[in-house]
Amino acid sequence: MIGQNRLHNKLYELYKRGKFPRFTILVGKVGSGRRTLSTELVQEFGKNLLVCEDVKVDTIRSMTDLLTRVHDSVLLIPDGDTMSVNAENSILKTTEEVPNDNYIIMTVSDINAVLPTIRSRALVFYMEVYKGYELEEYFDSKYKTQKCLVMNLATTPYEIDRYMKFDMPAFHSFVENVVDNVAEVSCSNALKIAQKIAFKDEEDKYPLDLFFNMFNYVCMTEMRGFDNAEHYIHGISITEHYLSELKIKGINKALLFDTWVLSLRKVWLS
């Protein structure tokens, strides 16, 4: 486990004092170590760990049913914010009064995507932001090159791994090219950028969220040596808006990207 020491100690203390909540929600980015932290805590508590393999309503029902028949166990529900409303409703009663003195830990990336009725029954903890030296430590233990660029972009160890799948200088230069030319070329040419973006799981293309992050980073660096900083600030604010829309479940990423190109061109051309 990298980092998260304060949160870990806080939760462990709560357990020692007998005040660890029966139902806990851990909020943090994908790959921020929510599952690892939960597993580690369960081991330290000396409890059995039950993990929901998926968040389909049938699985959730069978796991909550299992919870009524076992003792000294912790049910871990990963990615609870991706549950359907029916699945969320199926755990409402169990979360209100967890049976047999067991515990439930649910991990989520977006707390707003969880039903308020579920939220109100849990004690919510946020994963700590990774410190620079913690990420560097992780990076040094696995990789050797491209450290400077990746350290400026990644906020979790998982993100480091995602960035390192790509040739970072090439990725950076591609995004620089986009920043410099997206408002210069014709609209039909600008929409062609979509061909380099992965809207599904294409391995040879850049994931949309990483592309947006890299775009913001390039805008920030360009802004430093440029008089018209407003130009880039608008670019960053538009990109941030689309980054937040990217969190909507099942959103059409290709359409979102095209709209981003059009919005960006409209502002930058005016």
Add this chain to the structure above:
Amino acid sequence: MGIILKKGVVKLSIQELKEDIKNKTTKSFYIFAGEEHYAQKIYIKKIAEINNANVVYPDNLSDIYQSLFTTSLLSMNSIYVFFDDKDIISNEKVQSALKSIRNGCVVVLILSKQDKRSKFYKTYKDDIIEFNPMDKDVLTRHIQKEAELSAQDCCALCDICENDLGRILLEVDKIKSYAEAKNINHSDAFKSLLNSKDIYLSPKDVIFDFIGAYLSRDIRLTFDLLKECEDFGTSNLAILSLLHTNIKQLFQVQVCESNNIEKTTGLTQWQIKCASKYLGNYKSGELAYMLKLLHNIEVNIKTGLLDESIAIHDFIVNTI
């Protein structure tokens, strides 16, 4: 394939069932399956006729179970028809008991679908009589017995009714009544009913035609085809996604100033050719607005602000 449970399991085909009926030696239990329900009804009627029996449709087997085995002065011959009866399908004891029901009674089990993993199917798979839709030639002969229609018209009628004999005969009856009322021949009556849409046409997947009509800015056709898409059950999100792809391609081709469209837009020759058909129907600004509106509509659907059922209508009304 069929089943005789009285004298041990023997495989039967529809042909053998016909012979049974011809020889007036029907069995005690039959299992029917398949889409041709009208033919099933005809055979049940025939079985009832030769047994001098009534056709009864009980809710479940337990309602009439006793009367299958006991004979009284008032007992009448009956053909009991069950649809997917769970007592018969799941209970092996009941299945074997049906081997020794009283004379004059026949049990017919109709399966709406065959679960190939079930024990019942594995046990009786060779004994199920399947009534599949008939060949067009056979259907044409049936139609021509009833009405004076050409082979071509018969073929068209078969296609419209998806080779369902029941539907075909209903439509033939309609044609005959119309022809008689209007004092015209059957062929003209068929054409007239077809033109006035009085012969029901099943909705087809017209999503690509709908997209074409929308990009051609043909308002009436767009709404007609949208209704057909809805009747067919096309997903609204699938329509939105296809609208996005086509509008984007049209936009890219329309605003491209270069001679080498393929290189500038990254589209294939075929995509460019398809998009070129609709050039100029919308202004470039309108196309850009459509893309943004599509995105907003999608976000609103996914966040629960807009009902999916009115989303496409909302989009078309605002853009066409």
